[in-house]
Amino acid sequence: MTTVTAARTAARVVDAVKVYGAGDTAVRALDGVSVDFPAGRFTAIMGPSGSGKSTLMHCAAGLDTLTSGSAWIGGTDLSTLDDRRLTALRRDRVGFVFQAFNLVPTLTVAENITLPLDLAGSPGDPEWIDALVDVVGLRDRLHHRPAQLSGGQQQRVAVARAFASHPDVVFADEPTGNLDSRSGEEVLGLLGRTVRHTGRTVVMVTHDPVAAAHADEVVFLADGRLVDRMENPTPDRILDRMKALEVPS
Numbered sequence: 001m002t003t004v005t006a007a008r009t010a011a012r013v014v015d016a017v018k019v020y021g022a023g024d025t026a027v028r029a030l031d032g033v034s035v036d037f038p039a040g041r042f043t044a045i046m047g048p049s050g051s052g053k054s055t056l057m058h059c060a061a062g063l064d065t066l067t068s069g070s071a072w073i074g075g076t077d078l079s080t081l082d083d084r085r086l087t088a089l090r091r092d093r094v095g096f097v098f099q100a101f102n103l104v105p106t107l108t109v110a111e112n113i114t115l116p117l118d119l120a121g122s123p124g125d126p127e128w129i130d131a132l133v134d135v136v137g138l139r140d141r142l143h144h145r146p147a148q149l150s151g152g153q154q155q156r157v158a159v160a161r162a163f164a165s166h167p168d169v170v171f172a173d174e175p176t177g178n179l180d181s182r183s184g185e186e187v188l189g190l191l192g193r194t195v196r197h198t199g200r201t202v203v204m205v206t207h208d209p210v211a212a213a214h215a216d217e218v219v220f221l222a223d224g225r226l227v228d229r230m231e232n233p234t235p236d237r238i239l240d241r242m243k244a245l246e247v248p249s
């Protein structure tokens with residue numbers, strides 16, 4: 001395993017190229033992207049449909065491999081890990097929140113939150129888990145099953161589960177895609193609060209400028225390339241930038 005002295009970067013890709021397929025049908029989904037996701041920050045990835053957002057997230061998180069270039073979690077170059085170590089890294093150092101909440105229906109809220117730790121045979125950090133339960137506002141629902149919760153509450157369980165192992169970075173792929181706007185706002189507020197109160201790092205892919213405006217910074221992709229970054233975003237500024245990207249040159 002290659003390691004470098006810990007930087008204040010939770011995750012990054014360098015000269016990332018991802019080509020799907022070969023020959024005439026090859027698609028260059030990432031075309032030389034270098035981007036870092038600073039530790040302790042909430043970063044949103046935006047861009048037109050097909051611009052490479054999901055591909056970037058999957059490669060940065062070690063769910064898929066790059067064609068060339070490198071992907072790093074903290075000081076670890078993912079390309080140096082064999083399958084077993086990559087699985088362990090995803091389990092111990094990365095959290096995921098998906099559009100579908102992916103909770104286990106037969107387990108309680110409390111059991112769902114600690115499931116990754118239980119699968120790893122780790123007791124985790126009980127104080128941290130206890131604090132997370134309050135951050136996500138589920139103390140009075142701990143013994144409920146997912147079917148007894150609203151969509152927004154289920155996604156809050158998924159958020160707590162993603163943070164349960166103290167991951168270096170939580171990747172969220174359209175986390176509000178299945179929620180009405182009020183529940184979506186709650187979950188986004190929660191992601192932002194968790195980053196600010198705990199110093200954790202979130203990277204979120206979204207289509208929604210209102211959702212992206214909850215982030216500290218937005219990175220914009222177009223045609224597989226990084227084209228802009230925006231600090232302290234607002235929905236209007238993001239929308240303007242997106243309109244410019246969607247106008248054919």
Ligand SMILES: Nc1ncnc2c1ncn2[C@@H]1O[C@H](COP(=O)(O)OP(=O)(O)OP(=O)(O)O)[C@@H](O)[C@H]1O
Binds near residue numbers: 027028029047
């Ligand atoms: N498994 C795959 N095989 C072939 N092509 C793929 C595959 N996954 C993605 N692509 C292509 O790569 C490009 C980038 O796709 P990606 O899903 O990363 O974009 P996106 O910005 O997340 O899109 P959307 O906003 O529509 O979800 C697209 O042209 C897509 O068709």
